[in-house]
Amino acid sequence: MKYFKYLLIIAFSISLNSQNLNNDSAFIDEIYDEALSNGESYKWLDYLSNQIGGRLSGSINYDRSVKWGKEELDMIDIDSVWLQPVMIPKWVRGAPEYAHIESSPGNTISVPIAALGGSISTPSIGISANVIEVKNFKELNNIGRDSVKGKIVFYNRPMDPTLINTFEAYGGSVNQRTQGAVEAAKLGAIGVIVRSMTTSLDDYPHTGSTYYEGLSLNQRIPAAAISTNGAELLSSMLSLNSNIKFFFRQNSKNFPDVLSHNVIGQINGSEKPDEIIVIGGHLDSWDLGDGSHDDGSGIVQSMEVLRILKSLNYIPKRTIRVVLFANEENGLRGGNKYAAEAMLNNEKHFFALESDAGGFTPRGFSFDTSDKEFKTIKKFETLFIKYGMNNFFIGGSGADIGPLKDSKVILAGLRPDTQRYFDYHHAASDTFDKINKRELELGAAAMTALVYLLDNYKL
Amino acid sequence: MKYFKYLLIIAFSISLNSQNLNNDSAFIDEIYDEALSNGESYKWLDYLSNQIGGRLSGSINYDRSVKWGKEELDMIDIDSVWLQPVMIPKWVRGAPEYAHIESSPGNTISVPIAALGGSISTPSIGISANVIEVKNFKELNNIGRDSVKGKIVFYNRPMDPTLINTFEAYGGSVNQRTQGAVEAAKLGAIGVIVRSMTTSLDDYPHTGSTYYEGLSLNQRIPAAAISTNGAELLSSMLSLNSNIKFFFRQNSKNFPDVLSHNVIGQINGSEKPDEIIVIGGHLDSWDLGDGSHDDGSGIVQSMEVLRILKSLNYIPKRTIRVVLFANEENGLRGGNKYAAEAMLNNEKHFFALESDAGGFTPRGFSFDTSDKEFKTIKKFETLFIKYGMNNFFIGGSGADIGPLKDSKVILAGLRPDTQRYFDYHHAASDTFDKINKRELELGAAAMTALVYLLDNYKL
Numbered sequence: 001m002k003y004f005k006y007l008l009i010i011a012f013s014i015s016l017n018s019q020n021l022n023n024d025s026a027f028i029d030e031i032y033d034e035a036l037s038n039g040e041s042y043k044w045l046d047y048l049s050n051q052i053g054g055r056l057s058g059s060i061n062y063d064r065s066v067k068w069g070k071e072e073l074d075m076i077d078i079d080s081v082w083l084q085p086v087m088i089p090k091w092v093r094g095a096p097e098y099a100h101i102e103s104s105p106g107n108t109i110s111v112p113i114a115a116l117g118g119s120i121s122t123p124s125i126g127i128s129a130n131v132i133e134v135k136n137f138k139e140l141n142n143i144g145r146d147s148v149k150g151k152i153v154f155y156n157r158p159m160d161p162t163l164i165n166t167f168e169a170y171g172g173s174v175n176q177r178t179q180g181a182v183e184a185a186k187l188g189a190i191g192v193i194v195r196s197m198t199t200s201l202d203d204y205p206h207t208g209s210t211y212y213e214g215l216s217l218n219q220r221i222p223a224a225a226i227s228t229n230g231a232e233l234l235s236s237m238l239s240l241n242s243n244i245k246f247f248f249r250q251n252s253k254n255f256p257d258v259l260s261h262n263v264i265g266q267i268n269g270s271e272k273p274d275e276i277i278v279i280g281g282h283l284d285s286w287d288l289g290d291g292s293h294d295d296g297s298g299i300v301q302s303m304e305v306l307r308i309l310k311s312l313n314y315i316p317k318r319t320i321r322v323v324l325f326a327n328e329e330n331g332l333r334g335g336n337k338y339a340a341e342a343m344l345n346n347e348k349h350f351f352a353l354e355s356d357a358g359g360f361t362p363r364g365f366s367f368d369t370s371d372k373e374f375k376t377i378k379k380f381e382t383l384f385i386k387y388g389m390n391n392f393f394i395g396g397s398g399a400d401i402g403p404l405k406d407s408k409v410i411l412a413g414l415r416p417d418t419q420r421y422f423d424y425h426h427a428a429s430d431t432f433d434k435i436n437k438r439e440l441e442l443g444a445a446a447m448t449a450l451v452y453l454l455d456n457y458k459l
Numbered sequence: 460m461k462y463f464k465y466l467l468i469i470a471f472s473i474s475l476n477s478q479n480l481n482n483d484s485a486f487i488d489e490i491y492d493e494a495l496s497n498g499e500s501y502k503w504l505d506y507l508s509n510q511i512g513g514r515l516s517g518s519i520n521y522d523r524s525v526k527w528g529k530e531e532l533d534m535i536d537i538d539s540v541w542l543q544p545v546m547i548p549k550w551v552r553g554a555p556e557y558a559h560i561e562s563s564p565g566n567t568i569s570v571p572i573a574a575l576g577g578s579i580s581t582p583s584i585g586i587s588a589n590v591i592e593v594k595n596f597k598e599l600n601n602i603g604r605d606s607v608k609g610k611i612v613f614y615n616r617p618m619d620p621t622l623i624n625t626f627e628a629y630g631g632s633v634n635q636r637t638q639g640a641v642e643a644a645k646l647g648a649i650g651v652i653v654r655s656m657t658t659s660l661d662d663y664p665h666t667g668s669t670y671y672e673g674l675s676l677n678q679r680i681p682a683a684a685i686s687t688n689g690a691e692l693l694s695s696m697l698s699l700n701s702n703i704k705f706f707f708r709q710n711s712k713n714f715p716d717v718l719s720h721n722v723i724g725q726i727n728g729s730e731k732p733d734e735i736i737v738i739g740g741h742l743d744s745w746d747l748g749d750g751s752h753d754d755g756s757g758i759v760q761s762m763e764v765l766r767i768l769k770s771l772n773y774i775p776k777r778t779i780r781v782v783l784f785a786n787e788e789n790g791l792r793g794g795n796k797y798a799a800e801a802m803l804n805n806e807k808h809f810f811a812l813e814s815d816a817g818g819f820t821p822r823g824f825s826f827d828t829s830d831k832e833f834k835t836i837k838k839f840e841t842l843f844i845k846y847g848m849n850n851f852f853i854g855g856s857g858a859d860i861g862p863l864k865d866s867k868v869i870l871a872g873l874r875p876d877t878q879r880y881f882d883y884h885h886a887a888s889d890t891f892d893k894i895n896k897r898e899l900e901l902g903a904a905a906m907t908a909l910v911y912l913l914d915n916y917k918l
Contacts, residue, residue, distance in 0.1 A: 036620045161495045161897070164846050199897060361820070361876050363847065387623050388822065391847070417820050417876065419897045438620070438658060438878045 024456075025383055027312075028449040032387065034308050035445035041300040042437040044072060045359075048299065049290040049432035056287040057327040058090025058258050065283050066261050069299070069324045073265035076307045080268075083261040086337040088327040090258050091118055093287055094251035097224060099193075101234055102128070102245040111230035113193065114205035114288060115252040116177060116223045117330045118212070126249030127152065127191045127222065133238050136176075137183045149188030152246050154238075155180045156195045156231050159422065166199055166418040167357070170425075173197055174208070181210050181223040192223040193246065195231040197422060203227045204427040207286050209330045224248055262334045263324040267306060271317040271459065275350040276342075277451060278321050279305050282328030282335075282356060282400050289430030293421065296432075297359030297440055298398075299324055301414070304444035305451055316455050318350055325400040328356070332399055339403035349409045351454045353447060354398025358424075359440040360416035364391025365450060368411035377410070380453050389446050391415065412450065414443055483915075484842055486771075487908045491846065493767050494904035500759040501896040503531060504818075507758065508749040508891035515746040516786040517549025517717050524742050525720050528758070528783045532724035535766045539727075542720040545796040547786040549717050550577055552746055553710035556683060558652075560693055561587070561704040570689035573664035573747060574711040575636060575653065575682045576789045577671070585708030586611065586650045586681065592697050595635075596642045608647030611705050613697075614639050615654045615690050618881065625658055625877040626816070629884075632656055633667070640669050640682040651682040652705065654690040656881060662686045663886040666745050668789045683707055721793045722783040726765060730776040730918065734809040735801075736910055737780050738764050741787030741794075741815060741859050748889030752880065755891075756818030756899055758783055760873070763903035764910055775914050777809055784859040787815070791858055798862035808868045810913045812906060813857025817883075818899040819875035823850025824909060827870035836869070839912050848905050850874065871909065873902055 055061040073081040100108040134140045135157040155176035159169035181192045196206035205225040212220045281298020285291025302322045326334030367374050384390040397411035424430035514520040532540040559567040593599045594616040614635035618628035640651045655665035664684040671679045696703055740757020744750025761781045785793030826833050843849040856870035883889040
């Protein structure tokens, strides 16, 4: 054990002696100054959010964002920019959804819903049925087929407010949305309504993918999210009268896959050009808002990493590549395609960093790597104390870079403050006005600093 | 040195052995659960912000907030609630201000301004004059009396965007607002326009106090804040034509002091009732917004500390007192009065904690105490790691509790994330919709946890 520690210390001191850390610290200061004084990320996001807007896979807006991304990368004058073809799913929401609660014949209160991504349509005249409210699948299965058949299942388990990290609370509730339709259909339900995955009480339905795994086409039932205020109303009415009916109508539809693209740009490495550092986020978004936090922020922050390094005349040792991934939200085809091509071309990925947790004040990074590697990287943490972003921990990285995972690549994710993220996640409220310029820029600076450190690490 | 460390370790281990820290950690979990599940702070702030609104000292709204604060404290069933009389200044803004830039006779562009707190009125027909733009007092003095006389001085030094902590950037710019009128008047200027103290570019003028120290009544000149967009516009027009004129009109006015109150509530200590722990914020706000972040947040968080302790049936060892201070913004009379009365009554204050830096995600606490005391308190930091609030450092505390400072009392301030604070500070945009419920509640929980720890410290 002692011997092992000793080796680590030697290995560390080669690349991380105090003189180096001082130089690193000075350069990181320059990175932050550049990001906060001359940053382009906020202007870029303004355009992406307000001039392009929501950009669901398969939409014309997604293709507009591809064109925009390539043009902007061309303008920062890096070594190469190209489009990587990828087939992506196409699901469309169709005409606006409508839903109401009918407490007695003709006596209705409308509530805000949104079809879940991938959901089939209702019949054009809609669905009206009694409601079974449950908190989880166990409760649903205990109620059983006889009671569920012909009904609409209403999943109403809130995100746990006592979890400090809201992503954990999301993880503890999101199976209602992803698997709820399958579980309800198995018991003969005719539709599914899911409480929106958000920590706030408001009038926005929050969409997101649902899956029909294991169900044949004719077994599938329509599924929609209801706003949390709507869920509270429905639940409170059901507690007074379990006989009330719920009506909803949507005409969402799945189409055959379409051709689109990942957008890629890179600065060639000067010493180890064959070792690739990837920075990225996903260019697609849901259709309800303009995708400013999910994941417009990650896109412009990733682009900004290259711009900052260029503007500081930094010559990278390794090849630094930005990837604007296609189709994270409802397929992950962009991430899968990128990794498959990398394998096909025998590319060696040294480090991959994703930003896909919102454009809020960055608090640190999570790393998906070996304990040994993490132990060494964690020493960089001290360089981030002055920026308040010194929380390095073992955890996930990002969905899009996940498929790159092998025994060698170091994966990481930017970890911003999580408190506000699910207020806007997948909802019409995920818009540019929720972005704070400085918070966005601080994330880009932190990412640039980490990329710089990893570029100089283990040379 | 070694001996000293040894003593510290012994002293620390008496109150902070690992068994205690485990118990503390479990109780702090309960505090957070209560704050996040059953918190009242958000509802309270909704009322204070939306039903009462801006509550400048001397206004009827300030007195409404005193009445509300007392009633709410009465309802949480603590040992005593009372009002402490205090004479406070009364300044009123009067009719809405108006300003324009006149690039040629009759050719005007209006810009948003707001009279600075304490400023005198312009003549009722307003002031029109050429403009001298400067970044600081040195530049102004170099330009000299001959050029400044009869002009309007325009202070246009932005807050430094490269400082990570925006309060530092504020500290580096705010003398333009507080002393700008005095410095300009000395050189014969007839009015002052100050770039708003904010890190964002927008259309809101941000008010705040200006002072006329050393100027007789007839030497005083009117002073107003201009929005940052307005400042950029004015500066850019001046760079093309230094001969343009600026016009502004305001009819703000100072009145004689009026009687109002601090609101105080307390739970009596069970073991050391004579040692007082104070938690507080300031109940007054500027008049432009509804004062949700400055300092409605601090008010409801402080009240929530007592509510949480009561709801968990915690019996404090020391007396725990909440103070809703009067008149922080333009006089500090509430804080001064409270400290003066405490001295008069020979009260012993053991610990005082203020929240007056916005209702954003809490990051830690700053302590104004001896290095020795801080070293010991800093060990509590580990208890806050799981909540991401483990940044304890030596620094300021809060304006209202500042007058309590002596060699014995431990002073502290809640330190939330600072990135968004000055977007709203003293402006019409400081409103309830900028508050995130969870962020507010996390601050109240952190404060309660620290109060609990200090209540059990050095018994």
